Ligand code: 5AD
C-alpha cells in the first residue's frame with residue numbers, strides 16, 4: 001500500500017553543527033513516511049562521507065530533493081522547487097542539485113534533459129551509490145543511477161534521525177510492492193517487494209529505545225506481506241514489542257486482502273502494540289475495486305473491519321479513498337459513501353484519481369470522470385468524513401487517555417500536541433509549563449473537533 005500523504009511534505013534537515021563545518025547538505029522531502037525514512041538513510045550516508053547539514057537551501061553546497069510520483073500534483077510541486085534551486089545555483093555555481101526517490105525513478109534521464117539545474121538522479125534503490133555519484137558530478141559529469149534491486153533493504157546502513165524532537169522514529173521493514181493496484185505507480189518506482197531481515201530491525205528498535213525514543217512506526221508498502229525467511233508480520237511485531245517494552249509501536253500500511261487475524265491478535269496481546277490501523281479501502285463499489293485490481297470486495301473489507309473491532313475494540317481506523325477512478329458512476333460513488341457510513345472511519349485521506357503513465361489503469365481504462373465531478377465527489381467525501389470523525393472524537397469526551405507528547409502546539413505555545421495510545425491527535429492545554437516532548441501524560445478529554453481532541457493533564461506517569 002502506498003504511504004503517500006502529501007500533507008507531510010517539506011520537512012527540513014536539522015542543522016548539525018560541527019566545529020569545522022565542511023560541505024553542507026540540505027535535504028527536502030516530499031510524499032510518504034517511507035520517503036522521510038529514506039531521507040534519514042541518505043543523511044546517514046552523507047554524514048559518513050563528511051557532510052554536515054543545514055536547514056536552509058540558500059547556504060547548501062549539495063541540495064537533495066526526495067520526491068513523490070504518486071499523483072501529478074506531487075510532481076508539479078517538485079518542478080517548481082527545482083526552478084527555485086536553479087535560482088540559488090545562479091549565485092553558487094559549485095552547488096550540486098540531486099533528485100532522489102520515486103519521481104527520479106519514474107522520469108530517469110528525462111529529468112536531466114528537461115531541467116538543466118539537475119546534476120544527479122538516484123532512485124529509491126540507489127542511495128548506497130550516492131557518494132560515487134556525487135564524486136562523478138564533482139568531476140564534471142552528470143550522474144544517474146536508477147537501477148531497481150531485488151535485494152536492497154539498506155539493512156546494514158544507519159539512518160541519521162532528522163526529527164528535531166527525539167520522540168518518534170520510523171523504521172522501514174520492507175521495500176517495494178508486488179500488488180499492482182491498477183492506479184498505482186509505486187510498483188514501478190520502488191520495484192519488487194523485499195523484506196528486511198528481522199534481526200536488523202530488532203537491533204534498530206533496541207538502539208532507538210536506548211536512545212530514548214518513545215514511539216516507533218514500522219513502515220512498509222504492505223506490512224501484511226512481510227516475510228523474512230518464513231517469519232511473518234505478526235511474529236515480527238511480537239519480537240519488536242518484546243525488544244522495546246516501553247516504546248509504543250505503530251505500523252503502516254496494512255492491506256485489506258492480506259491483513260490476517262493473527263496480526264490483530266498479536267496487537268491485543270502486547271501492551272505496547274498500539275491499536276491504530278491504516279487500512280486503505282480506495283472505493284466502495286465492487287466493480288471499481290475490480291478495475292483497481294485490489295483483490296477484495298466491499299463485503300470482505302467490512303468483514304476485516306469487524307475483525308479489527310472484535311480483537312481491538314479501542315482501535316482507531318483510518319483509510320485512503322480515491323474518487324473519480326476510471327468508469328466510476330454516481331451509483332459506484334454512492335457505494336463509497338455508504339461504506340464510509342458503515343465503517344465509520346476515524347480519519348480519511350481522500351484523493352482525486354490522477355492518471356499515472358505506464359500503470360495498468362492508464363493502459364487499460366479511460367480517465368473518463370470529468371475534473372469537476374472528481375472535485376465534487378472529493379468534497380462530498382470530505383464532508384461525510386469530517387462529520388463521522390467529529391462524532392468518533394466526541395465519543396472520547398470525558399474519557400482519560402494516555403498521551404505521548406510529541407511537540408509544542410502550533411496554535412498556542414502554552415499547549416503541547418501529541419497522540420493518544422490508539423493514535424488520535426490531541427492538544428494538551430497548558431502542558432508546556434510542566435511537560436515536554438517524550439513525556440507520557442494522563443489526559444482528561446474535554447473537547448473534540450473532527451481533527452483533534454483537546455484535554456488537560458490529570459497527572460504524569
Ligand atoms: N491517483 C490518486 N490517488 C492515488 N493513490 C495512489 N495512486 C493514486 C493515483 N494514481 C492514493 C491511494 C493510496 C494513497 C497513498 O495514494 O489512495 O492508498
Ligand code: SF4
Nearest residue numbers: 001002177181184186
Ligand atoms: Fe499500495 Fe497498491 Fe500502490 Fe502497492 S500497488 S503501493 S498496495 S496502492
